[in-house]
Amino acid sequence: MRNLLKHYISTLVIACGLFVIPLLAQAEEGTVKILAPWKAKGQVYKVGPKQTQFVGEFSGIMYVENGEGKLDTAIFVCPAVQDVDYKNNKSHANGRCHIVAADGNIFAQFDCTGVPGACKGTFKLTGGTDRFEGITGSGEMHVRSALSTFMSNVTSGDVVQEAEGLATWPALKYKIPE
16 A cells, blocks of 8 residues: 555656646747837938938837736847938838847848838847747847938938837747747
């Protein structure tokens, strides 16, 4: 009887371990919807008769819809380049991002095309630190510009730009390895 009880307890401990250990080591993955009001600062250069190029940064706060606790918000800064062709009513932007969350840092890159004041494209998660080490994922990104102010700099011929707008990720998929 005593050996049977020992065997039963050992089997129970092993069975619990087999169920609990995979849960602790399991990768986290999901899909989130994000809204991010942003501000841009940088310089806009005239690079053709009806073309400009913005070189600067976009920064703001990302709000995760239905986020809770540490997954609710993150601060971001994205150095970027945006080319605008007013003659053909087209724009193209690309850049890299540093996202600071409560549990670590996330790095990403984006590429989008559209019209002046709006673009759609791909946002790709490229890595992270701490809790987000090894994070991967991607999703569509939409960017809109709400306000833009231009000021000419007489000496250099460039234009200083400050703009505000909204970026959204309707379904950003991510995976954090174990």
